Amino acid sequence: MAEGQPVINSVFDQDYLHDPHLVYSRLRAEEPVTLTTTPQGVQVWLVTRYDDVRAALTDPRVSKDFPGNPGMMKANEVAGGDSSGAAAVVPDNMLFSDPPKHERLRRIVVKTFTAGRIRALRPRIEQISSGLLDALGDEFDLLKDYAVPLPAMVIGELLGIPERDWPRMIHLSGITIEGSAQDPQQVVAAVEETLAYLRELCAAKRAEPAGDLISAMVQMHDEAGRMNATELVDTAWLLLVAGHETTVHLISNGMLALLRHPGQLARLRDDPGLIPDMVEEVLRYDGPISTSTLRFTTEPVTIGDADIPAGQLILVSLLAANRDHAQYERPDQFDVTRKPAQHLAFGHGIHYCLGAPLARVEAEIAFRHLLRRYPALELAVPESRLAWRPGMLMHGLTSLPVRLTR
Structure with missing residues (x-):
């Protein structure tokens, strides 16, 4: 924190947990770039307006590469307070790298994580989705029984993780993703356990x-030498964690939005061809990522009206940006016919989500199968009993009990 800068309370409080959109609406109007604190008390600059978020995501002075920089000390505080812990929680992969390292690692993954590989996986996604729905009755938890296992099974198969290990990896990934709401040492332990497993798998x-993704990456590592052993394992970790958690909440948040808007649900049932547009609208209206991972300023930078010194931590809110009235008409209205061009749910710039095409395919299949199998679903509990996951990163429910109406 810059000297003389006032200490303020965290916006990530109970009001935020209950309704982040309301908190973000106030911030966009009153203090679009605000100095706040994480749940651990680490000070960050939170960016909430669409144009400011896009600018921050592409500014080369706003870095992701913590080691060796002033922000590393603060990253350690977030991770648990010691450099060895931070090294585990902030692995050596493209998400936490700047060019040229980022470009090198991303090119390697792009060569293995191809559009052709995703297309070839589509029949298997259909099969997994159908199998999960076959096992459900008239009342079930849509999140735990469908939205969680579908993308987890898909990414497990894509990476080449044996099916017997999928539950363990889902559990460890969940602890990691909820890092800002967990005991930091528990997060460190979960990441280290996952990395150890992936080293053995490689x-x-x-x-x-x-014929899986990890085999292809191992081959590129061994033959080309463009990725060292640590980068190989840490990149596999990134693909595992990022490759299913976001899609889980894309599916469950989308189904909740449809249940809250029966007119939109009826429109979608009448015209299933709207499902791709609906998926994009869910990503904009109630996407699975609240804030992106931490960045920090390598030199002074102005974002919006805020002059931010060097060495400061930055959080950009994708969820807030996608409800900005300056960018969208009626942004708080859910409309399955909207074509929300350039929403920021998958980020922007060089760190744009590599798995976006896979997430879209999985979500489209998930909703198509759900709407066909369950022509009439409703919440099985009062909406007031639904709870949102704690933490700053993910925006998703803890459960979504539903039942078939006759």
Whole structure:
């Protein structure tokens, strides 16, 4: 924190947990770039307006590469207060890198995580979705019984993780994603356990390669040498964690939005061809990411009306940006026919989500199957009993009980 800067309370309080959109609406109007604190008390600058978020996501003075920079000390505080813990929680991958390292690592992943590989996976996604729905009755938890296992099984199969290990990886990933609401040491332990598992898996794929993504990455590592052993494992970690958690909440947030707007749900049932547009509208209206991962300023930078010194931590809110009245007409209205061009749910700039095409395919299949199998669903509990996950990163429910209406 800059000397003389006032200490303020965190916006990530109970009001935020109850309704982040209301908190973000106030901030966009009154203090669009505000100095606040994380739940651990670390000071950050929170950016909430669409244009400011886009600017911050592309400004080269706003960095993701913490090691060796002034922001590393503050990253350690977020991670638990020691450099070894931060090294585990902030792995050596493209998400936490700047150019040229970021470009090198992303090019390698792009060569393995191809559009053709995603297209080839589509029949398997259909099969997984149908199988999950076959096992459900007239009343179930849509999040835990469908939205969680579908993308987890898909990313597990894509990466080449044995099916017996999927539940363990889902559990560890959940702890990591909820880092800002968890005991920091528990997060560190979960990340280290996941990395240890992936190191063993990479060794197994080297001995017996298959047609999965990790086998392809191991081969590129061994033959081309453009990715060291740590980068290989940490990139596999990134694909695992980021590859399913966001899609979980895209599906469940979308279904909740439809249940809250029966007229829009009826419109979608009458015209299933609107499902791709509906997925984009869910991403804009109630997307799965509240704030992106931490960045910090390598030199003084002005964002909006705020002059931010060097060495300050930055959080940009994708959720807030996507409800900005300056960018969208009626942004608080859910409209499955809207074509929300350039929403920021998948980020912007060089760190734009590599898995966006896969998430879209999974969500489209998930909603198409749900609407066909369950022509009439309703909440099985009063809406007041629904709870949102704690933490700054993910915007998603803890459960979504539903039942079939006759």
